[in-house]
Amino acid sequence: MPTPQRYPLASIAFHWLIALLIAAAFTLGTIMTDMKISPTKLQYYSWHKWLGVTVLGLVALRLLTRLLSQAPTYPNSMPEWQKKIASLTHGVLYLLMFAVPLSGYFYTSAAGYPVVYLGLIQLPTIIGPNPELKPVLKELHELLTNVLLVLVILHVxxxxxxxFIDKDGLLQRMLPGR
Structure with missing residues (x-):
C-alpha cells in the first residue's frame, strides 16, 4: 500500500478538535485560577473538567486511529535530525495529552471533589481525599500543562x-480540505 500524502480525515478532525479543546481548557484554567470563589468560578471549574475528560476520550480515539492508519512520511528535504525530533515531540505530545487530564482528575479526587462529566455522569473516584497528595498533584498538573503549552507552541x-520558509507541504498534510 502506498504511503498517504495526507493524514486520514478522522486524524485531521481529531487533531483540530483536540487542539481547540486544549486551547479552551488552558484558557479557562488560566482565568479560573485567578478568580475569587463564586458560582462563576465553580462553573468554570466544571467546564474545565468536562473539557479535560473530553480531551482524554478524544485522544484515546485519536491514538487508536493513528495506530490503525499509516501516517504520511516526512518530506525527503527534511533533515534526519528534524524527523527524529518531530517524532519524539509527537510522542511526548500524546503522552502529555493523556497525562494532563489524568493529573487534573487525580488532583480533583485528592481534593475531595467528584468529577461529574457534563453534570450527568459521576466518574469513579480513583484517589480518595488526600490532603498530603493534593498539593503535589496540583503542582504536577500545572507543570505538565506548562510543558504541554511549550511543546504545542514549538509544534505550531x-x-x-x-x-512559510521550507515550503515543503508538511502543513498541508493536516489541514482540512484538499
Missing part, C-alpha cells in the same frame, strides 16, 4: 516554518 512554530 515548526509547522509554520515548514509552511
Amino acid at each position: 512554530v515548526a509547522a509554520l516554518k515548514h509552511h
Whole structure:
C-alpha cells in the first residue's frame, strides 16, 4: 500500500478538535485560577473538567486511529535530525495529552471533589481525599500543562516554518480540505 500524502480525515478532525479543546481548557484554567470563589468560578471549574475528560476520550480515539492508519512520511528535504525530533515531540505530545487530564482528575479526587462529566455522569473516584497528595498533584498538573503549552507552541512554530520558509507541504498534510 502506498504511503498517504495526507493524514486520514478522522486524524485531521481529531487533531483540530483536540487542539481547540486544549486551547479552551488552558484558557479557562488560566482565568479560573485567578478568580475569587463564586458560582462563576465553580462553573468554570466544571467546564474545565468536562473539557479535560473530553480531551482524554478524544485522544484515546485519536491514538487508536493513528495506530490503525499509516501516517504520511516526512518530506525527503527534511533533515534526519528534524524527523527524529518531530517524532519524539509527537510522542511526548500524546503522552502529555493523556497525562494532563489524568493529573487534573487525580488532583480533583485528592481534593475531595467528584468529577461529574457534563453534570450527568459521576466518574469513579480513583484517589480518595488526600490532603498530603493534593498539593503535589496540583503542582504536577500545572507543570505538565506548562510543558504541554511549550511543546504545542514549538509544534505550531515548526509547522509554520515548514509552511512559510521550507515550503515543503508538511502543513498541508493536516489541514482540512484538499
